[in-house]
Amino acid sequence: MITIRYSPRMLYILVVSLILFPVTAALGQKKTHTVFFEGRENELHVYRINGEEPGKTLLIIGGIQGDEPGGFLAADLYADFSLRRGNLIVVPRANFPSILKQERQINQDMNRKFTDDHASNYEAEVVDVLKRLICESDCFLNLHEGSGIYSPKWEGPMRNPKRYGQSIIADASILKTDKTGQPVNLEQMALAVVEKINRQIKKQVYRFHFNNHRTDDTDSLHKEQRASATYYATQTCKIPAFGIESSKSLPLEQKIRQHIWAINGFMELLDIQPETPGVNLKQPDLEFMIISVNDSVPIVVGKMQRLSINRGDEIRVHDIVTNYDRGLSVDVIGVGNEFNDMKRTLKIMEPTRIVAKKDFYACGSVFIDLDDKGVKAAPPLKVTRARQSNELKYKFKINGKTVIVENYGRVNLQRGDRLMIEDVISGPADPSEYIVNFKGFVGNRSNNTGEDRGYVIDTSKDILMAKYSINKKGLRYYVLITLGGKEVGKVFVEFQS
Template identity: 40%
Template sequence: MLSCTCTVRADTRPSSSHEVFFAGSDYELNVYYVKGRQDGKTLLLIGGIQGDEPGGYLSADLYPDLVLEKGNLIVVPRANLKSIILGDRGPDGDMNRQFHDEAKTGPMYQVVGKLKELMSQADLFLHLHDGWGYHSPVYVDSLRNPNRYGQSLIADSANFTCDDGSVLPLQEMADSVLGEVNSRISNEQHHLHFFNTRTADPDTPYSEMRKTATYYALRKECLPAFGVEASKNLPSLEDKILYHNLVINAFMERLGIVAEAPRILIPTSGLHYTEVMVNGVPHMLKDKDTLTIRRNDEVQVVDIGTDYKRGVTMDLLGYGNLNDFKQSFRVGKDTQMVFRKEGQKFGSIDIKALSDEQYARYADKQKQEQHDHRQNVTRVFVVAVNDKHHVLLSGDTLKLAPADRLELISSFGDGSNDETVTLNFRGWVPETPSKMPNDDRGYLIEPDKSRLLRQYSEHGEGKRYAVVATDSRGNPVGEIWVQLSQ
């Protein structure tokens, strides 16, 4: 897919919005806009242009969730999704050496073009990287010297003169920020230093920097631009994220962008469920399940149930590319769906493609097993409480506080091709009717704001309510209980 722009933009303040370019491709590009309650300067953050530098893209990934009092952010956590999935600096070439003037064609260069467009919307640009060693103004040893990039704030010039004659005091800005950042780092060995690559000078040893994003921003947009390099040799990934965040926050303060500081964390994912359409019919599967289909059935993954969805992809091995989420394929052989967050696999679903004769025998066997064991099926319920997913077994009780927000997502049995069922919260009626009778999936149920019909609760006490799963024939196939605290 060459290009698809899926836009959710908001004009109110404060607000956040999200654009997706080249959706479903190896170079899918997600851009996040955060607008403050008051307008102000705009900071552009780009991470992940080189996939073996996780400190940069995981740091950037914390900022789309901020609420700003003043100013704006444009955040691109994963500029080069393909390189991140593969953990490679640049499988199709180094993207950060493609910002010179010569126009080229291809998916990677389309991303470069979008990043250039974003630069025109910003007042300052930070490019987030992880580099080897520790930059030092003087030679200490092979790991700590003037040629190392780690723990540095890089600029292409001390003072850059734009085409209109204006001068960008890059070193002065960097020195001010580094004073603030290093005051917060107790270990002096981890202090960051200013690194002037003198990119435009004829005798610079870093002439390749003339093809980088920061130098393009200076030349073409007169945009103050810095490379932020955490060291790959730091003791932990948390340290890399922390030092990136300190630099970002210091520049936000300098620009007058007011926000809460994000948490320092490494998001993890687990595959709670996935929804797969087979010839347009939905199937709910769990991690390590097997999906059995006829050869050349049309298969499409439409939802991935995980607690943290940014950076999550699905690869249908032997089909499409590295990022096959929401793409349709005619599957004619046994294969596997692999679910990843960045380059880390966190789940898989096997696909077994049978001939018509094999599938007919399989279907007959499944019908017989379902008939024999229907009363003993282990049914799973997937719900979200305050946007966090929970998995419960039929008969379990979910405790809710009055201010909690509940969403009923799905339910499935222990058969890999188990049909999708409806979920009904007995005693709760939505304000707008659902498309399917007695199906409350997808609604936000808030106990303290909802009128619950007491007569449908257990013993009419208004404390415990049943959520019932019903199959296509109207038969109840499982239930969980919602316990309301006072």
């Protein structure tokens, strides 16, 4: 996968370009990356890693509940793994919307949806995919964080048989028949891994335990787990399955480490062998360069794009973004030195090309054109002027559908439509510098800043205040866009009378 090596803004651009481009990318002979529900909030990334030699398949799922980062950040580390023997299927972020909100769930708890509850939502769609992946595997680990610390006997409110933290959970001690018809001793498997984990944990109080939920028993403390992923795995797919629980209260790195010890422990049990270090050769590829001209605000120039400047202007390549982190350089042809022109200020007298390199391998170019009319008219460089230009556009969502609106353009609505102002499309300027104010609507009532992006406006309700509408009739409203207190744009919102 692509690694990011610049600012959060670059990250944004990269994320956008990732959403726009690769769908299913084969990362090499023995790896596949599949994206389900691409471009939607519940986008689901599945990584399959097949070892050199055949063997068992372990499924690792993280982030089924979004407020448990120890699990999904650990799963992440296996998505780019290389294996000598056996296979991994890694779903680092099963429930991406809940991760973005840092909440356990959005509509329903995704880990209580593995029985048919007839509710159709994105959670149900994701669970359908996960069910298939579980049945493809030979063993399944669901990575979690639990509150408190599990103890087989009552020791206090945060340390007792009902707590989850610092335990490996199974739904029973024995899986009576696996898919080959053999019984599997889940308890023994879990205890073997618990023992490996505890070798690394010095403080007695944080040692792991096996936590048998006895999910099927009539007196089980955890009957709700009958709708969980691990229960589905044992009952329907007939594979051993475990919940790995780090205690929520531990430092994040410790939680991630514990998950790693657990995953490595199960890999050892299943004879899935890592290749260390893994060989992951992909063809180097330039994404974009970050260039400034005469010390302007640096701008992003994509692979094969052209940048127009004036003869005698000075350019400086601040950084380049490729699918590699290391070994990167640029060569401004005919200027600078023969090794690396990165971060050097270079005067440009002739049209040229900037070549990005990963080691000795050229992985993409950007072209520099000269505009000899002596006018600073090159569009990519109107960085400061573009802020006040008429080139602003707006991204609205009407009933969930994205609509791009021109500056001073109009949006026609029916009463009852749901409207959201998503963002200002401001070219090279920073959209967060603008204030977008829907006159007659108050987004944040406790602190009315006048900034109305991101709110869903349900126009069937009495939410809009007619006295702020044009002619005060409640039919025509406007959205005012300002920069530094000055008007730079408007959008008119009209209802059919």
